[in-house]
Amino acid sequence: MTQSMNNFELQTGESAIVLSRAIMLYSRQGAQGSLGDFLYATQHKVENFGTEADPDFQIAAGQPVTREAIVAMFEQLAKQLTLNVDFLPENVLSISADHMVWWMPACERNVFFNTKELGKRAAKVPHPGLVFAVVKSNWYVFALTGSERPKLDTPLCHAPYFNVYDDGSICAGSAARPVGIATGAIPQWEAAFFDSEFTHINGGERKASHPRGEYALWKELLDGVYQQFPVEYLVPKESTIAGLMKAIRKLMERK
Template identity: 40%
Template sequence: MTSIVTGPTGADIALRSAMLLYASEDGAAKYATVHPVLVDPKTARPVIGAGQPLDRDALLLALRQINEAAAPKAEFLPGNVIGLSPKAVTWWCPPALRRVFFRCEELDGERSAIVPHPGLIFRAAVDGFSVFAVKGAARPLPDTPVFEPPYFNTWDHGRICIGTARVPKRIDVKSIAGWEAGFFDSAFTHPNAGGKRVSYPNGEYAFWRDMLDGRFAEGYPEEVLVPMKASAQQVVAGKFGGRV
């Protein structure tokens, strides 16, 4: 637990106080207290101190300040952004050549190569980082079907295993490049447990060996993609499910 985080403006902000709400059995808040947050000298962890009743004026002032700080600022959205909410940003990457890094004994240790990638949809959200594949080079529409990500270090349904990858602390449009870098600049090490990521003879290892050896230099082989029961709209809404 930490008492210092990066705020909406990018500056560090510190945990100074805590508000406790007391509610009746039906969940309706009836009473509130505010408490200073102190630092335990032995553990350096934040500790909630003794509180005092929170009056109406102080409560309204705190809510106004939080609202002003959290309110989304008007900004120009680039064409790759397909979804934006207070909890997530979703964007599309057209098919492209990108370098990949592998650290995997089954693929002869450490290897790197520039290989073709399909169109991709990334979603960075408070509940995790996800990636999905799409066919074609057109910007996804709401009903565009999505496919499992054909990569190592991903779980079922697009979930990315971040591991030691360096990703931004913020979830916003300005941080998109950092999220992409965290994914592509990290070494792929192994296929995670779960269903298959690609439909290819002899599986994922054989597919990526052929990719690294330059077999698909003319473009990504979309026929290997594994379909999901989800659309681009469902990804934006965070409601992606299983395979077909």
């Protein structure tokens, strides 16, 4: 039995990984396919039956999987998921197999807007220091008033962006999120946030204290009024980096 597929690969940080083997699980006809239903397993190589220019990757004929092979495979996967051998740069605040928190210093980056109030606009504007967090399938961003690397007692502010909810979670929309958690993927996570269109304000809390509102703040930023982001308009979240870490631990404890 073979199954045709494209040249399937995943981008994980600075390198790509490709599909090389497949395991097929068999159960009785009519079973729901839950973990307790499987009775037999086969392992298969994934081979290119086409050419390098026109690949045709397929799951080739297989052979029975032994108990020893399954145990060895999952032990190896467990090591890969729990051990992170990336060099930890200064901007990484916390990392594990299921989460990563990092700091982006204040800088200038392009932003893209597509709203009724601002129209369709793009410009390179100043941004405050930011803290990003990826926890399992959740993605968050928060703002900082200071310019130094945050500590546990550093206060957090609402990120003053559209497409961000009151709890800091990011509405990804059509943004292509990177696969996997690795320090090498940080530029891709940041690009996924900044390269997507900001289309609407999420949540009920104000994300910026500009006297004429958030649209007025971003209009001024797009018009080049500020050389640095006006941090006096950031709204405190009544939380700190330590509070964020505590919330992350709770999320990671959920199944």
